[in-house]
Amino acid sequence: MTRNWWEEVVFYQIYPRSFADGNGDGIGDIPGIIEKLDYLQWLGVKGIWLSPHYPSPQVDVGYDISDYTDVEPDYGTLADFGRMLAEMHNRDMKLILDLVLNHTSDQHQWFQASKSSRDNPKRDWYIWRDGMDGGPPNNWESTFGGPAWTYDEGTGQYYYHYFLKEQPDLNWRNPEVKEAMFAAVRFWLDLGVDGFRLDAIGTIYEDPDLPLHESQYTALDVLRAGWLHDEPDEGVPMQEIVRDLFGYQHDLPEVFDLMAELREVVDGYEDRFLVGETSDVRFLGDGTSHLHSIFNFDLTFQKELTATRVRQIYESFRAKFPAGTWVSNTLNNHDQSRVATHFCGGERKAEWRQLTGALVLFLEGLPLYYGEEIGMEDYAVRSFDEVRDMVGGVYRELRLADGVDEAQIVKELGKMSRDRCRTPMQWDGTANAGFSPAGVKTWLPVHACYEDGINVEAQKEDDDSLLHFYRTIIQLRNEHVALQSGRFRDLDPDNERTLIFLRESPEQTCIVALNFSDEVVSAELPASNKVLFSTNIQTGNMLMGNVELSPFEVLIADVI
Ligand code: GLC
Helix, strand or coil: CCCCHHHHCCEEEECHHHHCCCCCCCCCCHHHHHHCHHHHHHHCCCEEEECCCCCCCCCCCCCCCCCCCCCCCCCCCHHHHHHHHHHHHHCCCEEEEEECCCECCCCCHHHHHHHHCCCCCCHHHECEECCECCECCCCCECCCCCECEEEECCCCEEEECCCCCCCCEECCCCHHHHHHHHHHHHHHHHHCCCEEEECCHHHCCCCCCCCCCCCCCCHHHHHHHHHHCCCCCCCCCHHHHHHHHHCCCCCCHHHHHHHHHHHHHHHCCCCCEEEECCCCHHHHCCCCCCCCEEEECHHHHCCCCCHHHHHHHHHHHHHCCCCCCEEEECCCCCCCCCHHHHCCCCCCHHHHHHHHHHHHHHHCECEEECCHHHCCCCCCCCCHHHCCCCHHHHHHHHHHHCCCCHHHHHHHHHHHCHHHHCCCCCCCCCHHHHCCCCCCCCCCCCCHHHHHCCCHHHHHCCCCCHHHHHHHHHHHHHHCHHHHHCEEEECCCCCCCEEEEEEECCCCEEEEEEECCCCCEEEEEEEEEEEEEECCCCCCCEEEEEEEECCCCEEEEEEC
């Protein structure tokens, strides 16, 4: 049976600014990544999702691109990129790039031309409108807070931006825009990259009639709810708030047609993969026509994980998927709190770190965010000077206008600025966690937890570390087809404390049993199983029917 490679590989998300600093300037780079490929291979990773590596003024740390067919000078050159890709392919690793189609940087030459005059040929490449009653064209908000429109003095009109004002939205209804972007897509495919993660893909089109929203909520309410895991108003589902506030600004019907066109471009090459930053199954088309996969973000939005919640979320999401498509489960990424802080911050930290690791690895597809394998924690910025996520800048302005004092704002940003999960990778126990040489100021501070054993070198030496746990279960997944692409079947759907499921493939069946509770729970398993891994039972032991799962046990077995 032929399988898609993306069903087999464990993906690892590299945030290039923070992963490995090859030239010792305090900023991660491509030569640094190349040096660490042996480590990733040792870990068992076989797919890389690289966050944006393109030239950028870095206002949104690379998600504001100023040239789609080159490499950010801080990270290296196109030749370095080619070397990295070859080194990855030599190790049998795939590489997918982050593709930001919705907007460019305001420094991109397309936007510079567009804003230079109303009759510039590129004027219509972006979304320009006249103001209304001395203000913006309508009441739409940017998802990062404040109006979605910024006034341009030079030409006397407003331009639209769903994200920061430094990220103007492209006008995808202009065929020249599509042509230019598809050319960029082909550029990277021609170089041999294996696919793309499509950034903020639902935001490509907005209602051209600019209807006013009638929401009582603001973008800040939504931001805080999403990033602090704090519902703004008990009883009003988040999706409803988002729909009322941003409904005219994303997931317009045209975007699905565009996905089909993009799929055609990508299908012109062999075996390439598209995963969209969305949880809307319409992006999957009929299973063969649009994207191959989308993310299950609901897991990341939970305050805490329980067996019941995970089961409900995964199964209801999975049920909507057309045949042949693939769920990318995730517990975090460069926008979300780190798992160690968000889900494992209370009691039984060590056990929760293992349980959450096993959960994402064995549910279905996943990307593992850099540093999760050693249990890196959120960093709380201590002053405004440390903030690099410029959403923090917008947040500060809006909170100051609300009369909140600076110290309180910094405290809030400590919790919700996305800098929290973007600090440098912790490689060893020396100064700067071995990311950059001692004395170098890294672009974001290194988290002090590297001194408490949360670093690669210390954990490599300790067989009982989280890193070894990850390596063991990744290898297990790599060696068992059922654990990669086997069909999910819940064995005990009413159990509130444990999630026990089969992964069934034509060749083999495996059991995954996860005890989410601090109690011993007895579980009924199929008649005869061999333990492949357990946090409690010796590998190789045979289990017959009933087992007692120890608190927070992770058990993987082969049904024989
Ligand atoms: C996506 C990215 C986020 C970025 C935004 C704008 O949501 O994950 O980091 O700020 O798009 O590009």
